[in-house]
Amino acid sequence: MxxxxxxxxxxxxxxxxxxxxxxxxxxxxxxxxxxxxxxxxxxxxxxxxxxxxxxxxxxxxxxxxxxxxxxxxxxxxxxxxxxxxxxxxxxxxxxxxxxxxxxxxxxxxxxxxxxxxxxxxxxxxxxxxxxxxxxxxxxxxIDNDLTETDNCPGFGSVAKYVATSIREAGIDLASMYKTSTKVFILEVMGRHAGWIAASCGLASEKDGQPPHIILFPEIPFDEELFLAKVKYSVENYGYCVIAVSEGAKDKSGMELSASGASIDDFGHRQLGGVAPIVAQIIKNKLGYKYHWAVADYLQRSARxxxxxxxxxxxxxxxxxxxxxxxxxxxxxxxxxxxxxxxxxxxxxxxxxxxxxxxxHEKFMPRDFISEDGFHITQKCRDYLVPLITGxxxxxxxxxxxxxxxxxxxxxxxxxxxxx
Amino acid sequence: MxxxxxxxxxxxxxxxxxxxxxxxxxxxxxxxxxxxxxxxxxxxxxxxxxxxxxxxxxxxxxxxxxxxxxxxxxxxxxxxxxxxxxxxxxxxxxxxxxxxxxxxxxxxxxxxxxxxxxxxxxxxxxxxxxxxxxxxxxxxxIDNDLTETDNCPGFGSVAKYVATSIREAGIDLASMYKTSTKVFILEVMGRHAGWIAASCGLASEKDGQPPHIILFPEIPFDEELFLAKVKYSVENYGYCVIAVSEGAKDKSGMELSASGASIDDFGHRQLGGVAPIVAQIIKNKLGYKYHWAVADYLQRSARxxxxxxxxxxxxxxxxxxxxxxxxxxxxxxxxxxxxxxxxxxxxxxxxxxxxxxxxHEKFMPRDFISEDGFHITQKCRDYLVPLITGxxxxxxxxxxxxxxxxxxxxxxxxxxxxx
The missing domain is CATH 3.40.50.450 (Rossmann fold)
Incomplete structure (x- = not known):
């Protein structure tokens, strides 16, 4: 039997x-x-x-x-x-x-x-x-986008990895910004749902602590608001740390990573990477010295x-x-x-x-994202913290x-x- | 007094x-x-x-x-x-x-x-x-390029981080290559000396284990030899994991990251990143699906x-x-x-x-690099292993x-x- x-x-x-x-x-x-x-x-x-x-x-x-x-x-x-x-x-x-x-x-x-x-x-x-x-x-x-479950195994470890990494990189930047890099951008996974990007927000436990800005796929990218926020951060904290989801999109729904700036002389699009695109927008409009990192497979394999x-x-x-x-x-x-x-x-x-x-796909609830669309709320923290614990x-x-x-x-x- | x-x-x-x-x-x-x-x-x-x-x-x-x-x-x-x-x-x-x-x-x-x-x-x-x-x-x-000292504090931890990360990403790729990504590229720091890139080599302890290829700033990039090596790796191991130093240079001494492929439609060069350049060379010539990561500040702040x-x-x-x-x-x-x-x-x-x-600057000795220029020697391992221990x-x-x-x-x- x-x-x-x-x-x-x-x-x-x-x-x-x-x-x-x-x-x-x-x-x-x-x-x-x-x-x-x-x-x-x-x-x-x-x-x-x-x-x-x-x-x-x-x-x-x-x-x-x-x-x-x-x-x-x-x-x-x-x-x-x-x-x-x-x-x-x-x-x-x-x-x-x-x-x-x-x-x-x-x-x-x-x-x-x-x-x-x-x-x-x-x-x-x-x-x-x-x-x-x-x-x-x-x-x-790792996308944490399955419905009917509190969370998806694999996600909590990525969340812990990206939050730790952006905290560490933020401390690095805080030591250097007076004479060097003013902006750091970390690109994380999550093409449709912003759960991983949101997790970066856990590194910021009080006002002014990095990351200062999070770009979610759920919130259409508004260049003007974004640049104002970067400028505010640099002028008030001395520097600006940004977490960007690989799936961040503009108002028309097009992924930023597929925007003109990423197309090379041969018309190829596969260079990929939204972090360098965001870096370039900042450089062009605000002139700040920047660094960027793309975690890619590192984040989902970091046992x-x-x-x-x-x-x-x-x-x-x-x-x-x-x-x-x-x-x-x-x-x-x-x-x-x-x-x-x-x-x-x-x-x-x-x-x-x-x-x-x-x-089915589970996206970030709107009340997990701050009103201005650039950070996470306490409700989101309460949900996320247990998943990265231990x-x-x-x-x-x-x-x-x-x-x-x-x-x-x-x-x-x-x-x-x-x- | x-x-x-x-x-x-x-x-x-x-x-x-x-x-x-x-x-x-x-x-x-x-x-x-x-x-x-x-x-x-x-x-x-x-x-x-x-x-x-x-x-x-x-x-x-x-x-x-x-x-x-x-x-x-x-x-x-x-x-x-x-x-x-x-x-x-x-x-x-x-x-x-x-x-x-x-x-x-x-x-x-x-x-x-x-x-x-x-x-x-x-x-x-x-x-x-x-x-x-x-x-x-x-x-x-972290560059480990000071003379008159066995090594430079800061380097050993970066070495441990990049070797661990490329081992983990390599395991990830090994699970996926049959139906997905065949090539993974990790860009690490080291503009003049290849010590950090070399450390990635520690993850490979036996034949066929990733990384399969290391690109050092000390060894001029030979596209033909490189592509042959990538092809060999994919055909024999199923996939290819590459560590590239940000300072990898072509035969004229120009950094690969400054090559034409990185200049966008607006003529900007500051996008940076040699990993996407190397990825594109592989895509254009061999057509393999790839992923790339740029560790940037993550590697030097990973306490x-x-x-x-x-x-x-x-x-x-x-x-x-x-x-x-x-x-x-x-x-x-x-x-x-x-x-x-x-x-x-x-x-x-x-x-x-x-x-x-x-x-003064201390570069990788030639006998720390394998004869073909794409990996490290046992002598190099013997030098590096103690520095990442514990x-x-x-x-x-x-x-x-x-x-x-x-x-x-x-x-x-x-x-x-x-x-």
């Missing part, structure tokens, strides 16, 4: 997605009365389609513990969205073929919006085709500065996903995080229907974090190649 | 320059039989010229300890190089005037090449003008990831500077770090003549590092304003 399970990682990876993997693996071992072998697919759903699977039974306790403190996706991730059943029935039939060949009864998919959609479709299709399957979504995204709460929640939703599938016989749900108390911060995990999650350091060897690298040997294939 | 002392910070700040300040302050208290009051000048030598001084006697033990774990320059720094005595005699006379007004017998100047030069000139001028002064240089620079050895050495050279001045009656010297044993790494502090240091975390509050902010009240001035 025992069925086997497949776990896969999807979308942009985080510094704690492997903690979720660790939770899933541990739980499958704890629920060995109901779950037989747990396979991990290589590179998300593609690994299922291509029958590229690892047997996680081979993992040692030390490897499973090591995953809790290792960034990136240990099993490989993918950016791949299943089409609808109408558009590509073949893919779904293939999934069922693979599930069937490995006697899979449980599918744990670890990702963001797109993965929630994939997970829901897989659940629905299995049902339509009469294949008994429980598909559970394990939330993960050395993970939030302990985030790491614990990542593990918990992984574990809870398996518990929901076995104890509660759940299907088509996400293991969500529920905030049960604000002060002290308390939380628990709970199932929410995937239909409420898939293809440290959980990796081990170090020769001065560098010692991360687990799995010796992944793919299983021999049973099926014909999928074209 | 007791004389007072002035301490000042100069040039680009680091995550451990305040540890040197802490060492100077502690030592002055320990040598209170010879040193009266220790003043700190605001913004380096400018604070002396403008008579902008703090009395460090007001600092509490907890503040002095807090400085050991606080990045930036707590007393303010400056980018200001004294002219020669011939060109600006007035400035030197003013320095002596301020020293005289505060009965200063000791001048501790904490900085890099330019500051070593300033410190030496101050020492010489005091001698010429018959003013009794002992001027001691406390080394500091959250300081090297313990670096922090200890920063404190030690501060303390040693005061000891040299008092016990050894030294003048015109730098408190250098001497490596007395490689394995295990052991070091001590010692005075070296400032004339051997001022205006962690020394700051305290955290509300999820963020709790850094000391001094309540600096300037003393009332005794002299007329310096024009």
């Amino acid at each position: 025992k069925k086997n399970a497949i776990y896969a990682q999807s979308g942009g990876v985080t510094s704690v997605i492997n903690a979720s993997a660790s939770g899933v693996i541990r739980a499958c071992r704890d629920y060995s009365d109901k779950i037989g072998t747990l396979y991990a697919a290589e590179n998300g759903i593609l690994g299922v389609l291509n029958e590229e699977l690892f047997d996680t039974s081979n993992l040692t306790d030390s490897e499973i513990d090591g995953l809790r403190k290792t960034p990136g996706g240990a099993f490989g991730s993918c950016r791949y969205k299943l089409k609808s059943l109408v558009d590509n029935r073949k893919e779904y039939e293939r999934l069922i073929e693979v599930f069937s060949a490995y006697d899979i009864g449980y599918f744990f998919y670890n990702g963001g919006n797109d993965s929630a959609d994939t997970c829901l479709k897989v659940s629905q299709i299995a049902n339509e085709l009469g294949y008994p399957l429980q598909a559970i979504h394990i939330p993960k995204t 050395h500065l993970a939030s302990r709460v985030d790491s614990e929640q990542a593990y918990a939703v992984g574990y809870e996903g398996v518990r929901l599938a076995t104890e509660d016989n759940a299907n088509g749900v996400m293991a969500a995080i529920i905030r049960t108390s604000q002060n002290p911060y308390m939380w628990e995990t709970r199932a929410v229907e995937l239909e409420l999650v898939a293809n 440290e959980e350091y990796p081990d170090y060897e020769n001065g560098l974090p010692k991360y687990v690298e799995l010796d992944k040997e793919l299983m021999n294939k049973k099926l014909a190649k999928f074209i | 007791k004389k007072n002392a002035i301490y000042a910070q100069s040039g680009g700040v680091t995550s451990v320059i305040n540890a040197s300040a802490s060492g100077v302050i502690r030592a002055c208290r320990d040598y209170s039989d010879k040193i009266g009051t220790l003043y700190a000048a605001e913004n380096g030598i400018l604070g002396v010229l403008n008579e902008e001084l703090f009395d460090t006697s007001n600092l509490t033990d907890s503040e002095i300890d807090g400085l050991r774990k606080t990045p930036g320059g707590a007393f303010g720094s400056c980018r200001y190089k004294l002219k020669s005595l011939v060109d600006n005699r007035k400035e030197y006379e003013r320095l002596i005037e301020v020293f005289s007004a505060y009965d200063i017998g000791y001048f501790f100047y904490n900085g890099g090449n330019d500051s070593a030069d300033t410190c030496l000139k101050v020492s010489q001028i005091a001698n010429e003008l018959g003013y009794p002064l002992q001027a001691i240089h406390i080394p500091k620079t 959250h990831l300081a090297s313990r050895v670096d922090s200890e050495q920063a404190y030690a050279v501060g303390y040693e500077g005061v000891r040299l001045a008092t016990e050894d009656n030294a003048n015109g010297v730098m408190a250098a770090i001497i490596r007395t044993s490689q394995n295990p790494y052991m070091w001590e502090t010692r005075a070296v003549e400032l004339e051997l240091v001022a205006n 962690e020394e975390y700051p305290d955290y509050e509300n999820g963020l590092p709790k850094y000391v902010e001094l309540d600096k009240e300037l003393m009332n001035k005794k002299l007329a304003k310096f024009i």
Whole structure:
């Protein structure tokens, strides 16, 4: 009667997605009365389609513990969205073929919006085709834009990283502005939602403390107001520190990073980077000396500065996903995080229907952003602070974090190649 | 008979320059039989010229300890190089005037090449003008380009930060390359010397581990060889991680960041950033999807990831500077770090003549760079590893590092304003 399970990682990876993997693996071992072998697919759903699977039974306790403190996706991730059943029935039939060949009864998919959609479709299709399957979504995204959950594992650690980094860079600038750089700009991720940019605001705990300005994707960029704010900051505090979301947009909805200034002589747009664009606007109009940084992958892989709460929640939703599938016989749900108390911060995990999650996005509420649109409110701080709380350091060897690298040997294939 | 002392910070700040300040302050208290009051000048030598001084006697033990774990320059720094005595005699006379007004017998100047030069000139001028002064240089620079010292406080922590960051980003990329980004580029500081870029190489401990390529300022950029190397890496490892020094140059000696590709439609050059330039070369010639990051100030202010050895050495050279001045009656010297044993790494502090240091630069030896010019050698690793060893975390509050902010009240001035 025992069925086997497949776990896969999807979308942009985080510094704690492997903690979720660790939770899933541990739980499958704890629920060995109901779950037989747990396979991990290589590179998300593609690994299922291509029958590229690892047997996680081979993992040692030390490897499973090591995953809790290792960034990136240990099993490989993918950016791949299943089409609808109408558009590509073949893919779904293939999934069922693979599930069937490995006697899979449980599918744990670890990702963001797109993965929630994939997970829901897989659940629905299995049902339509009469294949008994429980598909559970394990939330993960640094963008923090999944609905129906207090927050998304991966986000808290990015938030801690960017807030720490901008505090440190702000202290640097404060030492130098009298004879050198007056403006510093940090570009952070978040193409649609400003959660990461907002987190930078946590570094500013009193008036005049950096960052002085935050540019959110939710608030159209107003150059005049912005420049006035920069000028005010430099004239009153001596310098100006700015956090800008990669997705900051002008009033027409066009991303600033795609504006004319970023197009080079060859007409290329892929140089990217909104920080240099904002720097140039300031230089042209106000003449201040500037520096800028683009954190890019550094922010989402910085396991050395993970939030302990985030790491614990990542593990918990992984574990809870398996518990929901076995104890509660759940299907088509996400293991969500529920905030049960604000002060002290308390939380628990709970199932929410995937239909409420898939293809929805959670943006910053307007009352999380200050009236002038350039900073965060106390309400936003109250929400964010618990998520960055606590440290959980990796081990170090020769001065560098010692991360687990799995010796992944793919299983021999049973099926014909999928074209 | 007791004389007072002035301490000042100069040039680009680091995550451990305040540890040197802490060492100077502690030592002055320990040598209170010879040193009266220790003043700190605001913004380096400018604070002396403008008579902008703090009395460090007001600092509490907890503040002095807090400085050991606080990045930036707590007393303010400056980018200001004294002219020669011939060109600006007035400035030197003013320095002596301020020293005289505060009965200063000791001048501790904490900085890099330019500051070593300033410190030496101050020492010489005091001698010429018959003013009794002992001027001691406390080394500091993330560039690690001072001669006559094993390394420069500030460098080890940047090295640890960039090596950790590129390891983490490399793990991220390794999870994603099959369906997404194939090339990641991290731009690090170091305009003339490649020490910081070299440190990224520490993250690669076995064949195929990122970073796969390092671009040093010391090795002229050869586009053809570089592209072949990128292609090889992507074809053999699946992806390619590159560390590039901001000072990477082409064969004519021009910085890559100043190349045509960085000039926008308006002819501006200040966009800066060599990472996007390198990314574009790869995109144009090989078509790989890329991401890039520019660490900028983040790398030199990242006290959250300081090297313990670096922090200890920063404190030690501060303390040693005061000891040299008092016990050894030294003048015109730098408190250098001497490596007395490689394995295990052991070091001590010692005075070296400032004339051997001022205006010299230490570049990467050719045998620290691999034959093909794209990586580091074992000899280089042996030199670097001890400098990034050990962690020394700051305290955290509300999820963020709790850094000391001094309540600096300037003393009332005794002299007329310096024009």
